[in-house]
Amino acid sequence: MKHKAPSFLLHVLSRFGAASLLWATLATVNAQVPSSAESPPVQAQQFTLANGMALIVKPDRRAPTAVHMLWLRVGSMDEVDGSSGVAHVLEHMMFKGTPTVPAGEFSRRVAALGGRENAFTSQDYTGYYQQIPAARLADVMQLEADRFAHNQWPDEEFQKELEVVKEERRMRTEDNPRALMNEALNAAVFVASPYRRPIVGWMSDLDALKPDDVRTFYQRWYVPANAAVVVAGDVDVDEVRRLAEKYYGRLPNRALPERKPRDEPEQSGLKRIAFKAPAEQAMVTLAFKVPSFRSFEGGQDETDALALTVLSAVLDGYSGARLERALTQGPNRVADSAGADNGLWGRGPQLFTLSGVPARGKTTQQVEAALREQVARIANEGVSEAELARVKTQWVASAVYKLDSVFNQARELGTSWVQGQPLDANERLIERLRAVTADQVKAVAGKYFGDDQLTVAQLLPQPLNKERKPRTTLAGARH
């Protein structure tokens, strides 16, 4: 099955390098291909603890292991200008101690339990997890509840970790021309929506970030009513519930801050950016504003959002799908690679993206035209029943394959909760996707791909200056 490249919108940062690519990839695959069909083997169950915190438990007893996750409904979209990146810096600082667990000790204890751990921040959420032998669940719950309620560290720890985060930004973004372009594209696509800021933060915001900015953000958003614990694996539901009440349920509740809507105003005309960066290959990305799937009780927007996801799969959902065939094959091929992705759902506004890397001797303009031509063809001619059946078959099969990973099951439950969706959202979504008709796909291809809602970003490759002094030497002077 084809695995798509991560999409910039669903970019997720994690605390440790190796896992981050995985996370970004999974995030895309999830939005693209949601979970299991029909009714799952043992249903996940959701409870509300005494203080308003959510608990979701999904038993899967194939192996004596479990995963424990703490999800916060707060991500980079909840930041304000001037302190971009604070949600992610806080995620790093959560490893820096509590009054009873000094800096570094959290990780040492999880390791001593035989566990693996990490954390991740996206635009929509922040999460922390441990994978452990199932018998160790109570230990990690106790540790996680402690730092959720009592995270505390001296300013010196913050200063050191902030430098680590800047290195993370340099690694992920500044030395990666396509990531840099996506950052610029995001900032051009959105005017009022906080999605316009990078998750990791602008470098100057990181430079200016103060320890108290992080503490304040923590105080505001890390409250029981804004959090969910997800446990999956070889566990007993009643026992997990008892432990959760014991460790999390007793924590005092606080009021959640008001969330300002910051709705994105309607775009009324094409936007274009040209982005220069040291690179060999050009690239073009087209971002169309499209409706988001908000509720299973929703109306036309929801129907269209589902049809757009089917459209993206028909274009780019398997090896030999339309974009690959039309753009990257044959003697007159215009692209070395081409892709399509529909955001589908999230806390903020969603995009449908088309992107491509020009083949040798071809231009981004040619790729852009070819990408749009493929959508126009579907708008005019529709899609075949065979294509439709094919992408639906893949979703159905993937719903079985994903049962193999307890970790991914927990992850899907957490992301559904973040969006206020029901526990069986992924199963129901597949049912709804399977009901999408060829006519609906044709209709959305004609409806959402005009110029007015479009932003185009073009990467203009610049020669690499190997003789030039390294770019950020001066940044060191601040240290």
Added chain:
Amino acid sequence: MITLKKIVKNAFLTIAAFFICGHAAMAAIAIEHWTQPSGAQVFLVQNHAIPMLDVQLDFDAGSRRDPANQAGLASVTASLSGMGVLANPSRGEPALDENALGEAWADLGASFGGHASSDRMSFALRSLTYPELLGKAVDLAARQLAEPAFPEDIWQRERETMIAALKEANTRPATVAQRAFDQAVFGSHPYGYEMTEDSLKRIEVGHMAAFYRQLIQPCRAKVTLVGAINRSQADAMVTQLLARLPAEAKAAACPALPEVAEVAPLAKASEQRIAFDSAQAHVLLGQPGYKRDDPDYFALLVGNYILGGGGFVSRLTNEVREKRGLSYSVYSYFSPGLHAGAFTIGLQTRPDQADQALQVSREVLSRFVADGPTQAELQAAKDNLIGGFALRLDSNRKLLDNVANIAWSALPLDYLDHWTQHVQQITVADIKAAFQRKLQPGKMATVVLGGASAAR
């Protein structure tokens, strides 16, 4: 005809029944192993919880067998083998081009494809186990495995695409640093071959077909299966998968392949300073490590966990990241294979900090090799590795990796059952001795790319 919808309903019924019966204990991993008349070796773990099957076929056809002037041959051969199959008139089968093949796999909700690593060329099949689907998936996989078309026009296109991607990769600091490092560590050994525009231009489809024909044979196959099938089904399936490959008359007649030379130890230290316009300097430090069959395997595994392998708790992470904030990522690892893969320490940092980070890393390494770990560090490592052993095996995918590793490295079938005991027996002295045997901090290769003091 059974529909996918029904299939999935059945799938969940099966799982529900399984759950009621209680769960499999992690006590022992039952690996069934036998050799087929063709010479193919089969390794099976039955796991009936989910109606799916993973199959991995491994062959001694990795990039270590690339000709010196055709670096990348194994890799592109594996990849092209999935881009079209030949017509087979005697069976009434028309040719399938890359798109027909992609559609066929998508329609089955299954996948099959090859890729090459340093030592192996591996093919992976994943399918649901409903007989109607699985039968077709195995049929198609057998055909693709035995009769790849290696089409000339597709290769021309792929080569052009790969060359463009190589040029792009060469603008990225991580790629350039890694290439310099591999050269310095492996010299002329195939582990250090670099796929380039020139090496790709020297590869033609005829070379791929010949490479494939010589190495992809039933008598050389190690086949690992994990999933919802029993032994007789597995035996029949492997027979079917390999049936269309040209076979030697007798398994015993499968001729030995040429030996590949060992990696030579480094004679002296080297240090490359490479100017590069990047936001971070990339620092790599290392040397040839050890072979997978080395008796020091467990001492080195546990030792490296302590030095630079164990997530947030390793010495390198503690000194470079936690104490000094110099890098987001810092690590060490060994990559044992049929030959001594590299021991590597790596990090990225702001260019003006590269020298400091390198110095700290060297000190951590020298001290570790000289003194070994503390008793407390050893205990912490054992707690994690032994306590977390079940996490290495808690999905079909992870089981497949582990069992295929046993198959490939000719480890005992009860290897996983004794894994924690092996770890438990390791002492501080074992680690110290093993690291002193394997690592020579005074003779390592260093690459600093993009550092402030980079040479002109």
